[in-house]
């Protein structure tokens with residue numbers, strides 16, 4: 001049975017773990033992209049093509065005829081690709097997460113990295129193979145004239161590859177990350193830069209979370225491909241084809257989030273947090289321990305705030321939830337250790353018998369995160385750079401009175417900036433001052449800002465975000 005609407009992404013809606021006796025347990029896939037798209041997939045007739053990420057996933061694929069999990073497990077229509085582990089590792093860890101992610105989030109320590117040598121060339125070859133495996137699977141599964149929605153930096157080459165296989169399809173690509181400005185994108189070897197851009201331009205529609213990232217993409221297409229870019233109509237002419245560029249600022253399904261956050265497990269987490277911190281003010285952050293999230297500078301800002309404002313000692317607690325992420329990469333393991341070191345230093349410097357100024361938690365716990373949102377007086381979201389940042393949108397939906405301290409480099413700043421306290425993420429002292437200002441914000445001001453933030457955060461929930469892109473392919 002062929003499909004008329006297909007999604008392709010690295011991470012899929014389900015993942016599997018394998019016990020020692022070989023038994024498989026199925027779970028919901030993780031991450032922002034997956035939760036947004038899962039909501040859409042639940043009530044749309046579509047096929048989701050994703051990669052097997054783990055030993056457990058590979059075990060599941062091998063039991064599923066043609067990799068179609070819906071035929072072997074009680075999952076929605078999913079085809080999981082069993083890409084050889086070495087190819088997958090190079091494509092996902094080395095190219096997608098250590099190269100393209102670093103380029104778009106401006107994460108390199110340029111005196112030392114990147115170094116594009118022979119090793120990178122092998123990795124790039126794997127990235128091509130991995131993208132090719134997706135193109136092939138999509139070409140097999142798509143019905144005539146079907147619409148195919150390809151997601152993110154893992155799959156930049158798939159649109160062009162798929163077009164070669166199936167020129168009848170209508171293809172969209174969506175970037176959930178920022179897009180690098182040409183001066184930084186030019187760190188990539190020239191041929192790789194060209195391949196990435198022309199790969200995406202194999203689509204009919206290239207989507208971005210904000211106008212800023214869409215413009216950076218168009219700038220790169222003009223600079224590296226010599227493509228004809230019309231910024232007014234947001235179109236790019238390349239290789240005799242016209243590609244439309246769309247801006248789709250993904251938001252949150254407010255009703256569903258509020259309903260989830262009203263469940264008993266969240267209520268009991270709220271009680272536990274209150275028991276721990278008493279009636280002290282709460283500064284909350286919730287992130288993956290991800291280099292771009294800028295957790296170390298965030299802790300530095302809190303430390304500076306405490307050092308400069310002894311009047312707040314004993315009256316405020318910082319709840320920092322920093323969940324594990326990408327621990328296959330040494331940079332991420334080191335970063336987690338740096339976050340823990342910083343937290344320890346703050347405790348050593350300021351903690352007293354009856355006051356713990358900082359509670360750092362590195363274990364993923366969704367109900368506890370929702371509880372923290374509901375209790376927050378201040379929400380700190382200070383990424384170096386971020387495609388959107390849904391934490392900044394979820395917080396004001398769940399708290400009627402939290403003040404949002406937001407990095408001007410987060411995509412969310414385009415919609416939420418006017419009602420946030422905007423900060424330069426590198427400016428630790430500026431962030432410390434914003435935390436102080438946020439704590440002092442009067443109640444009426446908080447409520448007014450929160451209401452407007454909520455409206456902006458729910459303006460484009462996942463369902464409409466997806467439908468708009470489908471419609472753009474008509």
Ligand code: F6P
Pocket residue numbers: 011030031032033034097152176177325326387
């Ligand atoms: O920010 C884009 C995004 O695809 C997120 O949706 C997701 O959380 C992340 O990047 C990918 O992370 P991971 O490597 O854990 O899949």
